[in-house]
Amino acid sequence: MNEILLINASGQDKPGVTHALTHALTQVGARVLDIGQAVIHDTLALGILVELRLSAEVRAELLNAIQQAATALDIQVRFQTITPERYEHWAEQQGKTRHIVTLLARQIDARMIAGLTGITSKHGLNIDMISRLSGRVSLAELNADDLAQGSACVEFSVRGTPADMAALRADFMDLSAELNVDVAFQRDTVYRRNRRLVCFDMDSTLIDAEVIDELAKAAGVGEQVAEITEAAMRGELDFKQSFARRMALLKGLDESVLAGIAAQLQLNEGAEKLISSLKKLGYKTAILSGGFNYFGRYLQAKLGIDYVYANELDIVDGKVTGEVKGIVVDGQRKAELLAMLAKQEGIALEQVIAVGDGANDLPMLSVAGLGVAFRAKPLVKASAEHNISNLGLDAILYLLGFRERDKLL
Known part of the structure; x- marks a missing residue:
């Protein structure tokens, strides 16, 4: 028989x-x-x-x-x-489209799993596999009062194609807002496991500051510049126009203040771990910033970044002139630089990751194979396909499928 x-x-x-x-x-x-x-x-x-x-x-x-x-x-x-x-x-199911759903939080409870799986079921997605990517938690950690720096990740492999992708993403966004979690939904393709280049915005992404605001404080025009910066990051002002207005307010700033500001820059949570891990895995990294080369090069030396493209401050006789040299790095320029670096490295755009927080990062987030809005402004968060708002930058490793047990540091 x-x-x-x-x-x-x-x-x-x-x-x-x-x-x-x-x-x-x-x-x-x-x-x-x-x-x-x-x-x-x-x-x-x-x-x-x-x-x-x-x-x-x-x-x-x-x-x-x-x-x-x-x-x-x-x-x-x-x-x-x-x-x-x-x-x-x-x-017959083996030919169906597959996706990876990644659940990220400081700690994961049953409400989060139930909410996520309810959404996948609602949209006709069948779960094939569930894996925990984060490390095991000791009893001491479970009983700790302060879990603010913890991280937990569960990955779901799902089969099927949602009838309404916008509705699916909206449901995930609502779940994220309700339970303080991040949910990433990406196609499970060969490119997901073969990203080769990661492009970062600098200000408020790699570092916990907007450098132009720090320069403005030193110049005594902090409030005026900060207001323009916030409006630009929210997408309320054209970047080039807002940038010119802010630069004009810096005219006369002494060059000597740059070193002090650079030395005080604080990296965002997980930045050092992420970039160190990427380097050990053979990834190329780049800073594509609407900020300034002086600070980009400072971070390049500190972190081992491969490429830096940002604005060059014009300084004459030790004083900032209120102008920049060369092409202003705005949102469109970031996307062009990303494509240029991908071509230079001989890789497809699908193999590039872009990470940013402001409206001027959206063009490069949209052309990269994986675009991640990190602790982003509301407009950017709503527009980007992937968001990380509750964990550090090193959570990006989970989106690539790496497990905590894959020790790289």
């Missing part, structure tokens, strides 16, 4: 379970059609789908042998015959 048989084994995880069950199958020449295993808190769940061509007598002997092997290992086992129709339906 021909039969497709599903064998499910569960129990305390220990060495030798898979060998014991498959050894029994080798005696009858079974063909393995699928196999999968998961272990949660040392509890094993193993599934093996096999094709059998056996007489009823030999089949009974096989099932008995598997049962005996499982009993000897204190493992529970059950058998289920799969109909040809059900098998064909399963086989």
Whole structure:
């Protein structure tokens, strides 16, 4: 007789379970059609789908042998015959579009899982696999009062294509706002596992400051410049016009203040870990900033950034003139520089990651294979495909599928 048989084994995880069950199958020449295993808190769940061509007598002997092997290992086992129709339906699913849904939070609770899986189900997505990417948490950490610096990540592999992508993303945004989580939804393609270049905005992305505002404070025009900066980042003002207005207010600033401001710059959470990890993995990194080269080069030396493109302050006789040299790096220029670097590195745009927080970052976020708005302004957060608002920059490693146990530092 021909039969497709599903064998499910569960129990305390220990060495030798898979060998014991498959050894029994080798005696009858079974063909393995699928196999999968998961272990949660040392509890094993193993599934093996096999094709059998056996007489009823030999089949009974096989099932008995598997049962005996499982009993000897204190493992529970059950058998289920799969109909040809059900098998064909399963086989046809392999051509369906797959996506990765990544759930990010300081700590993850049942409400978050229930909310996310309710949304995927609502939009016709079937979950194939769930994996925890963040590290195991000790009891001391669980009982700690301050979890502000913790991070947790669960990744869902889902199958299917949403009928309304905008509605799906809106539901994820609502969940994020309600429960203080970040949810990323991306196509599971070969490019996801082969990104090669990461382009960062500088101000309020890599560093926790807008440098032009710090320069303005030193020049005594801090409030005026900060107001213009905020309006520009919200997308209320054209970047070039707002930039010219802010630069004009800096005229006469002494060059000597630049070094002091650079030395006081604070990196955003996770920046150092992310860039160090990317370097060890062979990624190229770039700063594409509407800020200033002086500070970009300072960060380049500190972090080992490969490329820096920003605005060059015009300084004459030790004083800022209120102008910049060369082409102003605005949003469109950032997108052009990103494309130029991708071509220079010999990679596709799908292999580029762009990270930014302001309205002038949207063009490069939209052309990159993975565009991430980091702690972004509301307009940017609503427009970007991916957002990280609750964790540090190193959470981007989770979006690439890296696990906490993959120690790189």
